[in-house]
Amino acid sequence: MGDMKDQGGYIAPALNGTGHTWHHPDAVIFKIIQEGSIAEDSPMRGFDEKLSDAKIVASIHYFKSLWPKEILNRHKEMIQH
DSSP states (O other): OOOBOTTSSBOOOOTTTTSSGGGSOHHHHHHHHHHBOSOTTOOOBOOTTTSOHHHHHHHHHHHHHTSOHHHHHHHHHHHHO
């Protein structure tokens, strides 16, 4: 998984393609942003009351624009299988 914080819990993964986010289909990423993490020790809370579905989709498009081409290609291959 990721690095641990001193007080426990995980540090949020980088969204620029160096973290593990790209290993998930867009629908899973959307659900995590909307509802929060399913990991019990994660501080990630959902943004369903703060972000519309369209804004969540726009956020996903934005951080995917930061991914290197190789990671984008690997993500596309992963979700096609």
